[in-house]
Amino acid sequence: MIENPQKILEDIKREKDFFIGIDSDGCVFDTMEIKQKECFCPQFIKHYGLQRVSKYARETWEFVNLYSKTRGVNRFKALIRAMELLAERKEVKLRNANIIDLSSVIKWTKKESKLGNPALEKYAAETNDPIINLTLKWSKEVNVEIEKLVFDIPPFPFVKESLAKIFDKADLLVVSQTPVEALTREWEEHNIQNYVKLIAGQEYGTKAEHLKYAAKGKYDDDKILMIGDAPGDLSAAKANGVLFYPINPGHEDESWERFYTQAVDKFFNGSFAGEYEDNLIKEFETYLPEKPKWSN
Numbered sequence: 001m002i003e004n005p006q007k008i009l010e011d012i013k014r015e016k017d018f019f020i021g022i023d024s025d026g027c028v029f030d031t032m033e034i035k036q037k038e039c040f041c042p043q044f045i046k047h048y049g050l051q052r053v054s055k056y057a058r059e060t061w062e063f064v065n066l067y068s069k070t071r072g073v074n075r076f077k078a079l080i081r082a083m084e085l086l087a088e089r090k091e092v093k094l095r096n097a098n099i100i101d102l103s104s105v106i107k108w109t110k111k112e113s114k115l116g117n118p119a120l121e122k123y124a125a126e127t128n129d130p131i132i133n134l135t136l137k138w139s140k141e142v143n144v145e146i147e148k149l150v151f152d153i154p155p156f157p158f159v160k161e162s163l164a165k166i167f168d169k170a171d172l173l174v175v176s177q178t179p180v181e182a183l184t185r186e187w188e189e190h191n192i193q194n195y196v197k198l199i200a201g202q203e204y205g206t207k208a209e210h211l212k213y214a215a216k217g218k219y220d221d222d223k224i225l226m227i228g229d230a231p232g233d234l235s236a237a238k239a240n241g242v243l244f245y246p247i248n249p250g251h252e253d254e255s256w257e258r259f260y261t262q263a264v265d266k267f268f269n270g271s272f273a274g275e276y277e278d279n280l281i282k283e284f285e286t287y288l289p290e291k292p293k294w295s296n
């Protein structure tokens, strides 16, 4: 368990005038599809007994985690949302599938901000609740599957070039809801870990907390930028009153090329905020739906 993650973030020294927080999955690495489809979803079906509705469980899981506004959300919040949507589905009711009541998990996510296995492990020991234990087992097995399967996936084109370009002027932080252990493995595999001051994952709290403790107040608000591929990244930036650059889902290559050739210069010369950022965000918001198509 990481002792006092807030202090670690607060202790990050400002060395440059600018600060950039970068999400990892689906933003730096093209790892969202393989992790969600091949690791998270099969374990979701297995651990929560969704075999008889596996088709709908998969469709719902992918909607929540990849193809809607909740893309990139913390795994435990995703689990709750997917189960909630699944329980409402007609096909699921017709097949008499047993949908597990996650109220103990919901309770935990409401009082804990470091939504990762170490905090859940501690909570499981305190409560000995069967559904908490089951959820910890699912989450651990997901990590094992990811370690076995997810490697040899390089950063998107223009990521390395962009990191090299921003490194001279900005302090960088990985702002993610993935476990630190997986993030470190992925950033080190591609030798880009030295660009960042710290790799903050789910054990460090929410993305909004990462930005708040690492950057807010240390740099001018218009010199802090969050780069991400999900609405949660945008909200983390806006919760702190700082800037956001979107990596559009399905258009990551173009987004990074635009960042490298245009957006980053605007950020450094002070012309990013306002109309330019507004238009980027407007465009970004058209990519992911709020409601599933099966609810119509």
Ligand SMILES: [Mg+2]
Pocket: 023, 024, 025, 026, 027, 072, 228, 229, 230
């Ligand atoms: Mg992401």
